[in-house]
Amino acid sequence: MQNSIKVERAKKNLTQEKLAVRAKVSRQTINAMELGKYVPSTVLSLRLAAIFGVEVSEIFKLEESDWK
């Protein structure tokens, strides 16, 4: 799964730390998601979408490999 957390974060001018505090997770979890090492839960995805003011589907995109 691809995500544009880093891009959205840059648009909102948020550091990983600030985003982590607002999303109620650790900074390392934000980092792991940006690196594509961690797929967040639905609740966390919705929180990120709410913080960025976009739809969840604008942040996360399915890849071909997600169907396998």
Next chain:
Amino acid sequence: MRTHYLLPWKYKKIGWFIFIPTFIVGLYTVITEFEPEFFDVNVFAIFIEGIFQDDNRLLGFINNNILNEILGILMIISSILIAFSKEPDEDEYISKIRLESLVWATYVSYGILLLAFLLVYDLSFWWVMIFNMFTILLFFIIRFNWQVWKFRKSVDYAK
């Protein structure tokens, strides 16, 4: 994040505080078969094995050295406190590490037991069983804390 079945973080410290001395004394008593008379007491038992099979009886009192019972109970309680107290920064990623570590610890602990089934016999197997009572929690604690430490140390590439 809402978590189920986990204890508050402060219990982790209490757990370590009980665990370390218990572990040291426990290891010493197991190796030296240390059984001070002070701990010889009459205890209630639900099944009592006699010398001959006809002497077996249910419910009664027997004399027993309770040091190993005390240590075993303290080991289990303190291990559970350490293993299942929340981390101060518990979030869904740490929950993932928690689950993976529990699966890992179960595999390793039973893996060792399987090997012991095939390679260790008679009274030596009794020793394996003694250690195996505690290894799931022990392996979990080691692996979980190691992974969480690595996770916290992980650096971000761009702020």
